[in-house]
Amino acid sequence: xxxxxxxxxxxxxxxxxxxxxxxxxxxxxxxxxxxxxxxxxxxxxxxxxxxxxxxxxxxxxxxxxxxxxxxxxxxxxxxxxxxxxxxxxxxxxxxxxxxxxxxxxxxxxxxxxxxxxxxxxxxxxxxxxxxxxxxxxxxxxxxxxxxxxxxxxxxxxxxxxxxxxxxxxxxxxxxxxxxxxxxxxxxxxxxxxxxxxxxxxxxxxxxxxxxxxxxxxxxxxxxxxxxxxxxxxxxxxxxxxxxxxxxxxxxxxxxxxxxxxxxxxxxxxxxxxxxxxxxxxxxxxxxxxxxxxxxxxxxxxxxxxxxxxxxxxxxxxxxxxxxxxxxxxxxxxxxxxxxxxxxxxxxxxxxxxxxxxxxxxxxxxxxxxxxxxxxxxxxxxxxxxxxxxxxxxxxxxxxxxxxxxxxxxxxxxxxxxxxxxxxxxxxxxxxxxxxxxxxxxxxxxxxxxxxxxxxxxxxxxxxxxxxxxxxxxxxxxxxxxxxxxxxxxxxxxxxxxxxxxxxxxxxxxxxxxxxxxxxxxxxxxxxxxxxxxxxxxxxx
Numbered sequence: 229x230x231x232x233x234x235x236x237x238x239x240x241x242x243x244x245x246x247x248x249x250x251x252x253x254x255x256x257x258x259x260x261x262x263x264x265x266x267x268x269x270x271x272x273x274x275x276x277x278x279x280x281x282x283x284x285x286x287x288x289x290x291x292x293x294x295x296x297x298x299x300x301x302x303x304x305x306x307x308x309x310x311x312x313x314x315x316x317x318x319x320x321x322x323x324x325x326x327x328x329x330x331x332x333x334x335x336x337x338x339x340x341x342x343x344x345x346x347x348x349x350x351x352x353x354x355x356x357x358x359x360x361x362x363x364x365x366x367x368x369x370x371x372x373x374x375x376x377x378x379x380x381x382x383x384x385x386x387x388x389x390x391x392x393x394x395x396x397x398x399x400x401x402x403x404x405x406x407x408x409x410x411x412x413x414x415x416x417x418x419x420x421x422x423x424x425x426x427x428x429x430x431x432x433x434x435x436x437x438x439x440x441x442x443x444x445x446x447x448x449x450x451x452x453x454x455x456x457x458x459x460x461x462x463x464x465x466x467x468x469x470x471x472x473x474x475x476x477x478x479x480x481x482x483x484x485x486x487x488x489x490x491x492x493x494x495x496x497x498x499x500x501x502x503x504x505x506x507x508x509x510x511x512x513x514x515x516x517x518x519x520x521x522x523x524x525x526x527x528x529x530x531x532x533x534x535x536x537x538x539x540x541x542x543x544x545x546x547x548x549x550x551x552x553x554x555x556x557x558x559x560x561x562x563x564x565x566x567x568x569x570x571x572x573x574x575x576x577x578x579x580x581x582x583x584x585x586x587x588x589x590x591x592x593x594x595x596x597x598x599x600x601x602x603x604x605x606x607x608x609x610x611x612x613x614x615x616x617x618x619x620x621x622x623x624x625x626x627x628x629x630x631x632x633x634x635x636x637x638x639x640x641x642x643x644x645x646x647x648x649x650x651x652x653x654x655x656x657x658x659x660x661x662x663x664x665x666x667x668x669x670x671x672x673x674x675x676x677x678x679x680x681x682x683x684x685x686x687x688x689x690x691x692x693x694x695x696x697x698x699x700x701x702x703x704x705x706x707x708x709x710x711x712x713x714x715x716x717x718x719x720x721x722x723x724x725x726x727x728x729x730x731x732x733x734x735x736x737x738x739x740x741x742x743x744x745x746x747x748x749x750x751x752x753x754x755x756x757x758x759x760x761x762x763x764x765x766x767x768x
Contacts, residue, residue, distance in 0.1 A: 254369030301326025317569035349580035356502035366399035383567030400490035466536035472508035531676030607677035630674030690714035702739035716750025
């Protein structure tokens, strides 16, 4: 009798996001197995300094089967409240390319294995980050793994996608220029820890700090938008408030956040440490942190924050967060029950799970009561992408909902463009990047909206403006000059007629007729080369 093929493992992929090779590792409905092994000498060194990577091996077992054993680096992680030693339920950071440069596991460079000692439900991170992502804020995907260390069972850990270049590339395909990490009262500024980018040149983040400390109101709003994707940051702050993330950026003691700058783009902010959420019913809007405070204290920016709350209100019912809690719990509860190192009982976990479900419903109703019935305003402003000329004016195509006033401002491109604040018409002055913001005012029926659009103005054709010269007498000479936008060199050559050209000087060789002279200006960083023809009349 033939042996039948082994049945394929059926995996529920309801909450799997992305098509990259590592996406399946961040499925909150599966529990993988991660085995970490260290030599006695490496473990002794780790115990001597838990924050320093030590050589180890890792074996990852998933629904696809067991991987090979990889040489990696491991250290113990955690902050105030969540840090545990190797004699407790430690959390781990795994650096996959520690021993082998360029090595990855399914494309993963680092594993962040959180111990969830401050979240008895063991659900908060998975639910919180899904809401951030659903509202357009780049945030980690979350999976689960039972972890062992040198043969000892360390229990269930959340496998949190680590902020690094591979993770961020899903959201910012152009790449990452800077990535800073903020913790324990460190506001946006040069004191943040550098994860990606220069560790010596912190001029851009220092500039943000100085603006935040010295400016307020309209001056802050207009200036900060030249370096910050303000819509994105506002949404990050709104979701933090909605989920009751009292240990994130927006409180008076900023903690657990990242500041990211995509290549050639604007700074964005991203959440971290969301284990202590879905339980604190703090205000849906206040001004605890510096940047959020500057926003809330200026009405046009506060209006944008209220719009972000309205977008949360519209999105939450589509996500089925309570059903997600139940689904995850069904899949992780056996591991929760068998976890030998959790600092709470199984029934505490189940009660915390139920309390989380109750709070999700409660928080949504609190938002509905707070946010009223005002609709989410829509706004778009687009410009033609061709036909750029010096001193040309390009008008936007604007679509919007509501009857609020639309105003425009240039937020990047000094010397490149000017923007009419009432019509949005862009006057082109030079080549380069011109970023324009459009904003509607709040009305009784609609929240305010703000969008920005970028005009990448290519090199422009330079004009050649030549003075009018009188007729040139036989045997006489005339030096030619011209006014051009390009800083390139001007050249003069004879096209036709009885003249001689030396450098930029034209000499008449006849007493009648005319000479045609070609003028050319070389291109420069902003302008293309240009040419024109000058007619010189000859006389006795």
